[in-house]
Amino acid sequence: MLNFSKLLLLTLLAFACAKPAEVKKAVADMTDEEVMAYATALAKQNIIVDGHVDLPYRMEVKGFMLKKKVEDVSVETEGNFDYPKAKEGGLDAPFMSIYIPSSYYVKGGAKAFADSLIEMTQNVATAFPDKFALANTPADIQANFDKGLISLPLGMENGAPIEDDLANVEYFFNKGIRYITLTHSIDNQISDSSYDTTYTWNGVSPFGEQVIAEMNRLGIMVDISHVTDSAFYDALRLSKAPLIASHSSCRKFTPGFHRNMSDQMIKDLAAKGGVIHINFGSTFLSKESRDKYDAMDSVMTNYRAETGLSRSDSAYKAFAKKYSEDNDVYADVKIVADHIDNVVEIAGIDFVGFGSDFDGVGDSLPKGLKDVSMFPNVIYELLKRGYTEEDIAKICYKNTFRVWNEVIKIAESIQGI
Structure with missing residues (x-):
C-alpha cells in the first residue's frame, strides 16, 4: 500500500523546481493515484478561497438564530461545509454569504436580518477560536493560514440591507462586509436582477450609482453575480475598481440562462482586471x-x-x-474544469477562481464535488489538462487576492491615505 503522506512530500519536492512543460509531461506519466496525491498536496499547500458559501443562511434555516447560538461546525455535519471537511479539502477562506432573500426587500427588515447573520457568523469564530477566525483583508487570510485557522471573510448577497440610506454602506463595511452582490432574485433599489423581467432601472439605479461610488471609496468589492447584462455594463463603467462575480459560471454552457456570464461579459470583466468565480451548482454548469x-x-x-x-x-x-x-x-466535476478552461481560453489565467455556492444550491452539486472536502478533485482535473502549479495557485487564491488588494488600494487613493 502506498504511504500517502510520504507521496505528498515526495511529489511536492519533485515539482518544486520543475518548469511548466516538465510538470505537464510528468503529470502525463503519473498514475491517477499519483495525480490525485499531487492535487491533494497542492490543495493543502495553497490558500483556497471560495467566493461564496452559504453557511450563515444554513444556520438561520436550521433555527440557530432563534436558539441564540451557532451550529457546531467544528465537527462533521450533514452540510457541505464544516471544519473537518474544509481541512480535508484544503479550503482556507470561504466567503461567508450574508444572504438576504428578496422578500426582505419587499416586506422590510433587510438590515436587521443582515445584522443577525453577521452576528451569527462572528459567533462561529468566537465559539471555535482554535479553528476559525474573521478576516477583513487578504493579509488577514494569510496570517490565519499561517496559524492553521480557517478564515471567514464576509460577503453580502443582495444590497437590500443598505435600504435607502447611503450611510449603511459604511455601516456594513465596519461590520466586516467586503463584497456586496448588488441584488438577488428581483430588482431592488440598487440594480436590476437577472431573474427578474421588470427591468426597473434598465441597469443600475441612480441610487445604485452612489452605492458603487461609496463601495469604491471604502474598499468593498462590487459583485455582479445576479445582475442583468445591462446592470453589469453599468457597474463596469461606474466602478473605479475591478469587479468580481462571486458565484457565476459561463453562459456558453447554459444558453439562455442569464444568471451566468456570456463570453463577451467575461472578456470585459477581465479587461478591467476582475475575476469570475465559478459556481459549482449543476444547473449553472450544463444545459x-x-x-x-x-x-x-x-x-x-x-x-x-x-x-x-x-x-x-x-x-x-x-x-x-x-x-x-x-x-x-x-453534472460531473469535469465540467467545472470545462468552465475554467473557457475563461482561461477567452480571457486568461488571471481572471478565474472558485465560487462554489456550497450550502446554497441544495442537492444539485456535481458528482465528485458534493462538499468542500472535494476541492482536490477539481485540481486533479486541472492537472490532467496541463495546468501548472502557478496556474492552480492563481485559481485557488492569487487572482482573488489581486482584485481585493487593488480594491483596497483604490479606496486608499480615494481617501487620500
Whole structure:
C-alpha cells in the first residue's frame, strides 16, 4: 500500500523546481493515484478561497438564530461545509454569504436580518477560536493560514440591507462586509436582477450609482453575480475598481440562462482586471443538467402531491436520491474544469477562481464535488489538462487576492491615505 503522506512530500519536492512543460509531461506519466496525491498536496499547500458559501443562511434555516447560538461546525455535519471537511479539502477562506432573500426587500427588515447573520457568523469564530477566525483583508487570510485557522471573510448577497440610506454602506463595511452582490432574485433599489423581467432601472439605479461610488471609496468589492447584462455594463463603467462575480459560471454552457456570464461579459470583466468565480451548482454548469433538473422537479412536485410527503421526509429524500441516480441528473466535476478552461481560453489565467455556492444550491452539486472536502478533485482535473502549479495557485487564491488588494488600494487613493 502506498504511504500517502510520504507521496505528498515526495511529489511536492519533485515539482518544486520543475518548469511548466516538465510538470505537464510528468503529470502525463503519473498514475491517477499519483495525480490525485499531487492535487491533494497542492490543495493543502495553497490558500483556497471560495467566493461564496452559504453557511450563515444554513444556520438561520436550521433555527440557530432563534436558539441564540451557532451550529457546531467544528465537527462533521450533514452540510457541505464544516471544519473537518474544509481541512480535508484544503479550503482556507470561504466567503461567508450574508444572504438576504428578496422578500426582505419587499416586506422590510433587510438590515436587521443582515445584522443577525453577521452576528451569527462572528459567533462561529468566537465559539471555535482554535479553528476559525474573521478576516477583513487578504493579509488577514494569510496570517490565519499561517496559524492553521480557517478564515471567514464576509460577503453580502443582495444590497437590500443598505435600504435607502447611503450611510449603511459604511455601516456594513465596519461590520466586516467586503463584497456586496448588488441584488438577488428581483430588482431592488440598487440594480436590476437577472431573474427578474421588470427591468426597473434598465441597469443600475441612480441610487445604485452612489452605492458603487461609496463601495469604491471604502474598499468593498462590487459583485455582479445576479445582475442583468445591462446592470453589469453599468457597474463596469461606474466602478473605479475591478469587479468580481462571486458565484457565476459561463453562459456558453447554459444558453439562455442569464444568471451566468456570456463570453463577451467575461472578456470585459477581465479587461478591467476582475475575476469570475465559478459556481459549482449543476444547473449553472450544463444545459443538459438544467433540463434534467427541471424534469426531476416536476416529478418530485407530483410525488409530493400524490404521497403527502414533505421535502424533509426520509421517504421523499430516498425517492429523490434514487431518481437523481437513475436519471443521471447532476453534472460531473469535469465540467467545472470545462468552465475554467473557457475563461482561461477567452480571457486568461488571471481572471478565474472558485465560487462554489456550497450550502446554497441544495442537492444539485456535481458528482465528485458534493462538499468542500472535494476541492482536490477539481485540481486533479486541472492537472490532467496541463495546468501548472502557478496556474492552480492563481485559481485557488492569487487572482482573488489581486482584485481585493487593488480594491483596497483604490479606496486608499480615494481617501487620500
